[in-house]
Amino acid sequence: MTYVDGFVVAVQTANRETYRKFAEAAAVVFKENGALNVVECWGDDVPEGKLTSFPMAVKRADDETVVFSWVTWPSRQVRDEGMKAVMADPRVQPDTSPMPFDGKRMIYGGFEVIVDA
Template identity: 35%
Template sequence: MYIAVAALSVPESNRQAYLEAAEFMANWSMSHGALEVMEAWEAYVPDGKNTDLRKAVAAPDGEKIVTGWVIWPDKETLEKAKEAMGRGEGFEGYPAGDPPFDPSRLIFGEFEPLLTKGR
């Protein structure tokens, strides 16, 4: 198992546009071998004294924190998907226009499981 994680902020007014883009990307990821996709919209993100999610993505007032992950069977499957993405494969029909968030403030990382329980 190999996990790609993202954190970003989205203007509250762009929630529906973000959902449409996220749905497209979830379907794209699943068609390229992902096992699971999860996107979560901020319900409660407290301000921290030194750091917090809002500070991490430099979210201005009026933006909500969004986080999510894609679980891949292994790093190789994700690498093949990233290569396909770089070639633009399967992006016909992606929502037109500018992204519904500022991609320069997106935080992305890849992880190997350290501990798993449940499911």
């Protein structure tokens, strides 16, 4: 069964193109290390909540946009091995490729797919 890593971040709206280029470059690294696909979605209709919401979760500022992303892997085992390689790859290290978002406010997690209709 496939496995999915999900991510939610806040990106400065003015840095959309910078983020897109960063995401495209990172997608290459993920796919080289076993990912089936990488999807990056720029928030277009992401309302503020009263109790919970994507904007609240990432502490989105007025000049930021919520980005929702996921990476699909063939299995948890492939993901565990692939993610280690991705995290060690110099092409996605903050020193060589600065992240265009605040990683401290990123929400992420791994998910076992239970329905894929």
